[in-house]
Amino acid sequence: MNQPALNRMPSDAEVVATPAVIEVRDLITHYGTRKILHGINLDIRQGEIMVIMGGSGSGKSTLLNALLGLLRPTSGAVRILSQDLNAISDVERTKLRQKMGVAFQGGALFSSMNVLENIMLPLREHTRLDRSTMQIMARMKMQVVNLAGFERLMPAELSGGMIKRAALARAIVMDPRILFCDEPSAGLDPVVSSAIDDLILSLRDAMGMSIVVVTHELESAFKIADRICVLDKGHILTIGTVDEVRNSKNERIQNLLNRRTEAEILDPDEYLKRLTAAGA
Amino acid sequence: MRERVGDHMERMGRSAVAGIAEFGLGAVLFAQSIYWIIIGHRRAQPVRLDAAIARCMEVGIHAVPIITLMSLTIGIMLAIQGIYSLRVFGAEEQVVLGIGMSVVREFGPLITGILVAGRTGSSLAARIGTMRISQEIDALSVMGINPVRYIVAPALISMVVMVPVLTFWSSIVMLTGAGWYIGIDLGMSAAAYIDRLTEIVKIGDVWHGLGKSVLFGILITLVGVINGTLVSGGAEGVGKMTTRSVVISICAIIVTDMIFAFIATRS
Known part of the structure; x- marks a missing residue:
């Protein structure tokens, strides 16, 4: 599928003019006594696709949880649409x-409900629409993610790719300003994974959402990203466009891009130390 | 050697703190559930009645066959044992006294509690544990749906309603089973049996049993939910915490039963 319009990069002028929808300032988090994120600063702008990339243990999942407000940071601030996620009241946070x-990695669809009920759930809980209206809205989103006709299936009956699509449909059913995708292509074959990437791109273009994608898949990151943020051991190595990251001189980034193993991870003493630190 | 003692001390301290933390978590969950049941409507996040009714079906109606079978068996067993031991004094006729009191005050609530702990407490722990692992709980949170309101409150409502109902049913079935055996063995007519029962069992005894069962329902729910939320590490973790939830709720039920009986017989 060759659609340059979908992959269009915003011009520099546009980038500067668009306000940030997510602002992360000096974010530090701990897991027990172990420091996971060492002061992250990150802006995600209106309408851009920001890919947060890094290897296992780089802190990308922790960063995502902090952005979602599932994890309280030790210090620093996460401002979403100009509201500090950890300073506002419960009612405001719900709003x-x-x-x-x-869209969670494994879909996180509720196993006791069929696909349509899953997608309708946010509408049912947050709006006062009548049932048929909610069904129409949910079916529209299913159409958007190419899942029409699978309304009555249970999550257990779906394939991996269909689960991701259903999760995306549920994520966009309230027409959010910001969409988060956790490892959208993990566990999928290349063809399906590429289709999900196209879907994410078309969502941004059709609905003007800002999208944050957390992934370790290089190919998909390069395909969909407007900007990439590379995390390593709780630090940001670089934030830049695809080309900037690809041509970076930084050795650690090149290691990540070229899938070179790092010697120190294989050092058993170091590994044991990490394990005990994790258990403490 | 000294180091090992220190290690043990440390481990004991850690598990004591963890135990107290679980108590605290239980209290918080209970308070939050009550909060959502009362305040939810005002904050446009009501506890769903249909969810609570669905849980009631699961907790209550689906448990009726097993509870009926167990209660009937235990009722007959009580009659057999009662008649056998009272025969020593030639006082078989008094068997109704012993059975009436013990069934309504103790056996009904206890057997129902234990069966519900095994059936519903475990499934609650497994359900919440699985939801945690598959990030369904996180998904609820990020959708702005409070997990306590959505999962815990309906479960609590269904247990507080259904465990007393099941207890009442269980007591009736037990007394029927016992009466049936007594009728065969001692030739006592059904009318005479019911007469004696109503003479002996006061309404206060029924309330004693039902009051206890409400407490058991709350305990089973909280223990199940807490163990569910503490699940970590995949399917094995779910299995481990499910077992733990059954063991702890049965222990909690028996200990609470003793304390309740002690306090209730003082006043």
Whole structure:
């Protein structure tokens, strides 16, 4: 599928003019006594696709949880649509969360409900629409993610790719301003994975959402990203466009891009130390 | 050697703190559930009645066959044992006294509690544990749906309603089973049996049993939910915490039963 319009990069002028929808300032988090994120600063702008990339243990999942408000940071601030996620009241946070959609790695579809009920759930809980209206809205989103006709299936009956599509449909059913996708292509074959990438691109273009994608898949990151943020051991190595990251001189980034193993991870003493630190 | 003692001390301290933390978590969950049941409507996040009714079906109606079978068996067993031991004094006729009191005050609530702990407490722990692992709980949170309101409150409502109902049913079935055996063995007519029962069992005894069962329902729910939320590490973790939830709720039920009986017989 060759659609340059979908992959269009915003011009520099556009980038500067668009306000940030997510602002992360000096974010530090701990897991027990172990420091996971060492002061992250990150802006995600209106309408861009920001890919947060890094290897296992780089802190990308922790960063995502902090952005979603599932994890309270030790210090620093996460501002979403100009509201500090950890300083506002529960009522305000509930309202704010209706402007955020999240597609989890494993889909996180509720196993006791069929696909349509899953997608309708946010509408049922947050709106006073009647049932048929909610069904129409949910079916429209299913159409968007190419899942029409599978309304009555249970999550257990879906394939991996269909689960991701259903999760995306549920994430966008409230027409959020910001969409978060956790490892959208993990566990999928290349063809399906590429289709999901196209879907994410078309969502941005059709609905003007800002999209945050957390992934370790290089190919998909390069395909969909407007900007990439490379995380390593809780630090940001670089934030830049695809070309900037690809041509970076930084050795650690090149290691990540070229899948070179790092010697120190294989050092058993170091590894044991990490394990005990994790257990403490 | 000294180091090992220190290690043990440390481990004991850690598990004591963890135990107290679980108590605290239980209290918080209970308070939050009550909060959502009362305040939810005002904050446009009501506890769903249809969810609570669905849980009631699961907790209550689906448990009726097993509870009926167990209660009937235990009722007959009580009659057999009662008649056998009272025969020593030639006082078989008094068997109704012993059975009436013990069934309504103790056996009904206890057997129902234990069966519900095994059936519903475990499934609650497994359900919440699985939801945690598959990030369904996180998904609820980020959708702005409070997990306590959505999962815990309906479960609590269904247990507080259904465990007393099941207890009442269980007591009736037990007394029927016992009466049936007594009728065969001692030739006591059904009318005479019911007469004696109503003479002996006061309404206060029924309330004693039902009151206890409400407490058991709350305990089973909280223990199940807490163990569910503490699940970590995949399917094995779910299995481990499910077992733990059954063991702890049965222990909690028996200990609470003793304390309740002690306090209730004082006043």
